[in-house]
Amino acid sequence: MKCPFIYANGRQCDGTVSHSRAYGKRQQDGVVAEHDIKKIRLWCDQKWDHAGAVPSFEAKDRMEFHPDDLRRQELYDEALALCENSKRVSARLLTFPANRRERSHSSNG
Numbered sequence: 001m002k003c004p005f006i007y008a009n010g011r012q013c014d015g016t017v018s019h020s021r022a023y024g025k026r027q028q029d030g031v032v033a034e035h036d037i038k039k040i041r042l043w044c045d046q047k048w049d050h051a052g053a054v055p056s057f058e059a060k061d062r063m064e065f066h067p068d069d070l071r072r073q074e075l076y077d078e079a080l081a082l083c084e085n086s087k088r089v090s091a092r093l094l095t096f097p098a099n100r101r102e103r104s105h106s107s108n109g
Helices: 057-062 067-072 076-082
Strands: 017-026 033-043
Touching: 017 076, 033 067, 033 076, 067 076
Parallel strands: none
Antiparallel strands: 017 033
């Protein structure tokens, strides 16, 4: 999935979304059901959360999308498929890295 981040000069990021996380009411197992998703946060494989491009709060806001925004951009299904904590994800739930320093590029499954 292409990164939807757009720089102040109007140029779109060349990166791809490496993973995403759904936010909303969590169920007992910690997973957010698709109908409870309030927003989805995306992370770019090149610039992570794009915090260096703009002040960090603004970058965070630029990488968080309401489901309807992603549907309008025709990115919702792809974003949801990358979510590690959504009910639409298969039984294989991904481990969410707490921060960039802990990111692992290994394929430990």
